[in-house]
Each structure stands twice: as structure tokens, then as C-alpha cells.
Amino acid sequence: MKLGVNILPLALVGLVVTIIVAFLIYVLATAWFSNAPFGLSDAPPQPIPFPHTVHAGSIEQGGAGIQCEFCHRNVTKGASATVPAVENCLFCHKQINAENDTGETTANVAQIQRVVDKYHDNNPINWERVHRLPDHARFVHEAHIRFLTQGESRIVTLPMGDEKPQQLPLSIGEACSVCHGNVAEMTEVQPQEGQSLKMGTCLDCHRQTNASTDCTICHK
Known part of the structure; x- marks a missing residue:
């Protein structure tokens, strides 16, 4: 009898712990596979198709030639680029x-x-997020756009895309394409091929451009 009395509380604790662990695994798996972070998977379908080739594509190629910042109006002002x-x-x-x-x-x-x-x-219109970073990391669009589009003329090699040397300053559209690829040529926006947006990529870019690598720059 004593053995049964002693085992029962342990069994209940084990059951509770198992349920909690299973729930956490379910939440993490759902979050990962429904919209994988770092740009590691294909982007989710959008509620309404938005072909950037039509809207942002060059006029010469039949597009409207709309600039990135016309729709993503906060990209030069704050942390998030925002959707229109x-x-x-x-x-x-x-x-x-x-x-x-x-x-x-x-x-x-x-x-x-x-x-x-x-x-x-x-x-x-509840647009689906294409690029997602973990909640403990922050990316300030304004700071990156300012670095790439302002300042004196210089050549930098960024660890993204084709990794070719680039002449700065860039236009805002060119600055966006550094991380996002040439969205103006995408019917469906997808993460740039070979671009994981992981911490290592960010650190490589900061080192090559002499930007700070202090932890508090991205983690606060």
C-alpha cells in the first residue's frame, strides 16, 4: 500500500511534465513549419496575389516602376518596413x-x-510574413537603409546574394535587394536563394562593413 501511495504523486508529476513538454514541442513545430524563420523555406501563399513584377517591375519591362518605399513607407523611418x-x-x-x-x-x-x-x-488584407526573425533578435530597417544609401562613395563586399563588391551609396531599391533579392522580378516574393538571414550572416556583414558586433546591437 505504501508503495502505491508513493508512486501516485510521482506519476501525476510525470504526466504533467509530459503534457507540458508535448505542448511546447507542438507549439515550436507548428511555428517552425508553418512559417519557418530565417528564410529557410518557401514563403506562404498570400491572401491576394501581389505580383511585384507588375507593381515594382521596370516600366521598360511592362511594370509600373513603383519604388519600394511607396508601399513600405516606414522602411526609411523605423525598425519595420511595414506593409501597406x-x-x-x-x-x-x-x-x-x-x-x-x-x-x-x-x-x-x-x-x-x-x-x-x-x-x-x-x-x-492580412498579408503573410515572408521573412521572420526570432523574437529575441531585432533588425532596424532604417539604420541599414541609411548605411547603404547615404555617406561617401565606397566599395563594400557584402556576404549576401552574389557577394560581389558593390559601390555605395545605393538607391533604396538596390539596398532592399541586398537582403531580399531583386523583388521587382518576383511574381511571388520568396527568400533570396542562399540567404539564411541567420546570426552568422549578420555578423559577417557587420565585420566586413566595420559595423559594431556588440550583442546589444541586435539583442535587447
């Missing part, structure tokens, strides 16, 4: 929509109408 509110989409799509002759395919007109409907229904 649906109201921003209507800057153009009040004119380019199903009621006007857009010259687009039926499928594209239908997708544009979905954007217009979101606006009239006062509903946001």
Missing part, C-alpha cells in the same frame, strides 16, 4: 479596376476587385 494598408492600394486601384478597361486578364481583374471589396468593406 488597403487604402494605399486604392491610390491606384480606384482607377485600375474591374469597372475600367485595365487591359489585364480576367483573373487579374477578379483579384483587383477583391482588393476594392476589402476597401469598401473596411477589412484589412
Whole structure:
């Protein structure tokens, strides 16, 4: 009898610990495989297709030539680049929509109408995140854009993309492509091939550009 009395509390503790561990594994696995961090997997599908080739592609190649910062308005001002509110989409799509002759395919007109409907229904477009860093790391877009687009002329080699020497300062669009690749040529935005966005990549870049590698720069 004493043996049974002593085992019961231990069994309950073991059961509770097992449930907690299983729950944590489930949460971590769900977070990892649903939207893997560091750009290690394909990007999730977006609620409404947004072909950057059409919006940000060059005018010579049939695009609208919209600059990155027109939609991602906080990229030169703060930590997050931000995604545009649906109201921003209507800057153009009040004119380019199903009621006007857009010259687009039926499928594209239908997708544009979905954007217009979101606006009239006062509903946001819940875009899916493509690039995600761990919560304990921070990346300030403004600081990186400022470094790459301002200052005196100099040549740097960054451990990203094709890793070729680049002449600074860059345009804002060119600065964005350092980490994100040439998004203007992407129908669907995907993490740049070979770009993991891991801590080692950040440290390599900071060392090659003589930026601080103090832990508190990215971890606070």
C-alpha cells in the first residue's frame, strides 16, 4: 500500500511534465513549419496575389516602376518596413479596376476587385510574413537603409546574394535587394536563394562593413 501511495504523486508529476513538454514541442513545430524563420523555406501563399513584377517591375519591362518605399513607407523611418494598408492600394486601384478597361486578364481583374471589396468593406488584407526573425533578435530597417544609401562613395563586399563588391551609396531599391533579392522580378516574393538571414550572416556583414558586433546591437 505504501508503495502505491508513493508512486501516485510521482506519476501525476510525470504526466504533467509530459503534457507540458508535448505542448511546447507542438507549439515550436507548428511555428517552425508553418512559417519557418530565417528564410529557410518557401514563403506562404498570400491572401491576394501581389505580383511585384507588375507593381515594382521596370516600366521598360511592362511594370509600373513603383519604388519600394511607396508601399513600405516606414522602411526609411523605423525598425519595420511595414506593409501597406488597403487604402494605399486604392491610390491606384480606384482607377485600375474591374469597372475600367485595365487591359489585364480576367483573373487579374477578379483579384483587383477583391482588393476594392476589402476597401469598401473596411477589412484589412492580412498579408503573410515572408521573412521572420526570432523574437529575441531585432533588425532596424532604417539604420541599414541609411548605411547603404547615404555617406561617401565606397566599395563594400557584402556576404549576401552574389557577394560581389558593390559601390555605395545605393538607391533604396538596390539596398532592399541586398537582403531580399531583386523583388521587382518576383511574381511571388520568396527568400533570396542562399540567404539564411541567420546570426552568422549578420555578423559577417557587420565585420566586413566595420559595423559594431556588440550583442546589444541586435539583442535587447
